[in-house]
Amino acid sequence: xxxxxxxxxxxxxxxxxxxxxxxxxxxxxxxxxxxxxxxxxxxxxxxxxxxxxxxxxxxxxxxxxxxxxxxxxxxxxxxxxxxxxxxxxxxxxxxxxxxxxxxxxxxxxxxxxxxxxxxxxxxxxxxxxxxxxxxxxxxxxxxxxxxxxxxxxxxxxxxxxxxxxxxxxxxxxxxxxxxxxxxxxxxxxxxxxxxxxxxxxxxxxxxxxxxxxxxxxxxxxxxxxxxxxxxxxxxxxxxxxxxxx
Ligand SMILES: Nc1nc2c(ncn2[C@@H]2O[C@H](COP(=O)(O)OP(=O)(O)OP(=O)(O)O)[C@@H](O)[C@H]2O)c(=O)[nH]1
Ligand SMILES: [Mg+2]
Numbered sequence: 613x614x615x616x617x618x619x620x621x622x623x624x625x626x627x628x629x630x631x632x633x634x635x636x637x638x639x640x641x642x643x644x645x646x647x648x649x650x651x652x653x654x655x656x657x658x659x660x661x662x663x664x665x666x667x668x669x670x671x672x673x674x675x676x677x678x679x680x681x682x683x684x685x686x687x688x689x690x691x692x693x694x695x696x697x698x699x700x701x702x703x704x705x706x707x708x709x710x711x712x713x714x715x716x717x718x719x720x721x722x723x724x725x726x727x728x729x730x731x732x733x734x735x736x737x738x739x740x741x742x743x744x745x746x747x748x749x750x751x752x753x754x755x756x757x758x759x760x761x762x763x764x765x766x767x768x769x770x771x772x773x774x775x776x777x778x779x780x781x782x783x784x785x786x787x788x789x790x791x792x793x794x795x796x797x798x799x800x801x802x803x804x805x806x807x808x809x810x811x812x813x814x815x816x817x818x819x820x821x822x823x824x825x826x827x828x829x830x831x832x833x834x835x836x837x838x839x840x841x842x843x844x845x846x847x848x849x850x851x852x853x854x855x856x857x
Contacts, residue, residue: 613695613697613775614697615697615698615721615724616695616696616697616698617642617696617697617698617699617700617717617720617721617771618642618643618644618645618691618694618696618698618699618700619637619642619643619644619645619699619700619701619702620644620645620646620647620684620687620688620690620691620699620700620701620702621633621634621637621644621645621646621647621687621701621702621703621704622647622649622680622683622684622687622701622703622704622768623646623647623648623649623651623659623683623704624649624650624651624677624680624683624704624823625651625655625821625823626703626704626705626706626821627651627655627658627659627662627704629704629705629706629820630646630659630662630704631662632706632710633702633703633704633706633708633710634646634662634663634666634669635666636710636713637700637702637710637713638666639713640713640714640717642668642700643668643669643670643694643696644666644668644669644670645669645670645672645687645690645691645694646659646663646669646670646671646672646687646704647672647674647683647684647686647687648671648672648673648674649674649677649678649679649680649682649683650674650675650676650677650678656673659671670690670694672686672687672690674686678787679787679788679789679790679792680768680788680789680790680792680793680823681784681787681788681789681790681791681792681793681795681796682787682788682789682792684701684768684792685781685788685792687699687701688772688774688777688778688781689778691774692774692778696774697724697773697774697775698720698724698771698772698773698774699771699772699774699777700716700717700720700770700771701768701769701770701771701772702768702769703768703769705820705821705822706815706817706820707814707815707816707817707820708730708767708768708769708812708814709812709813709814709815712730712769712810712812712813715810715812716728716730716769716770716771716810716812717771719771719808719810720771723806723808724773725773725776725805725806726773726805726806726807726808727770727771727772727773727776727777727797727800727805727806727807727808728770728771728807728808728809728810729763729764729767729769729770729797729807729808729809729810730764730767730769730770730809730810730811730812730814731763731764731767731809731810731811731812732746732764732766732767732811732812732813732814733811733812733813733814734813734814734816735813735814735815735816737815737816737817737818738814738816739816742824745766745829745832746764746766749765749766749794749832749836750762750763750764750765750766752836752839752840753765753794753797753798755840755843756798756836756839756840756842756843757798757801757802757843758843758850758851758854759801761801761807762797762798762801762807763809764809765793765794765797765798766793766794767793767812767814768793769812770793772796772800773805776800776803776805777796777800779803780795780796780799780800780803781796783799784796784799789828789831790823790824790828790831790832791828791831791832791835794832794835795835795839798839802846802850804853
């Protein structure tokens with residue numbers, strides 16, 4: 613398949629911030645797939661009005677809120693239907709730095725087999741609890757991978773090769789939410805997909821809205837337990853690969 617990239621933006625309660633991201637992506641002439649993840653009727657209409665102002669935007673609607681991971685998966689499946697080989701994933705809340713688009717797109721084009729991901733540089737407004745949560749997750753990810761290759765597993769500013777991403781998704785729960793970004797990266801690492809990182813600023817605007825809930829930490833902990841057990845069960849295989857191939 614020829615290299616063709618589009619962007620997928622999952623959107624839930626971030627209709628106010630999404631247009632800036634759309635126009636930033638459009639400067640790079642990308643086709644966009646926006647996933648309306650069960651927003652209110654009012655927000656659905658606003659999204660439609662925004663999408664109509666640009667060319668090459670596909671809007672996918674979830675009737676009810678299904679969660680971030682499920683929204684990204686819907687977008688990725690649509691990208692495959694449209695014959696895109698790669699998907700740029702970016703949040704709708706404006707936390708990701710659009711100035712790094714050139715870097716991420718170039719890295720992907722030069723390394724089409726690789727998963728390209730941001731590694732976060734936080735601004736001073738970043739909540740301490742989120743930074744600590746990330747450190748804990750990254751610790752577990754290093755255990756699950758028996759490697760410190762993964763610099764950050766939580767940021768949703770990435771480019772996926774679609775085929776290998778869908779292979780990892782096939783092994784994941786049917787409706788992942790905030791666990792998605794972490795689990796897919798670990799599973800792609802297990803699939804021996806090359807993963808490359810670039811440093812990128814993460815903004816926490818003062819009036820920013822976050823969907824991240826306390827219960828997401830619980831879901832993330834359960835996911836790490838499952839991934840650790842999976843890793844332990846395949847330990848002989850992993851060690852063999854690590855040292856003999
Ligand atoms: N959390 C969440 N986000 C969703 C959902 N559906 C779509 N999204 C989108 O997924 C992206 C990430 O959501 P955020 O609420 O910013 O969560 P986050 O970036 O992990 O958390 P913060 O660091 O606190 O902002 C945004 O583009 C959301 O609009 C959902 O059901 N839950
Ligand atoms: Mg966010």
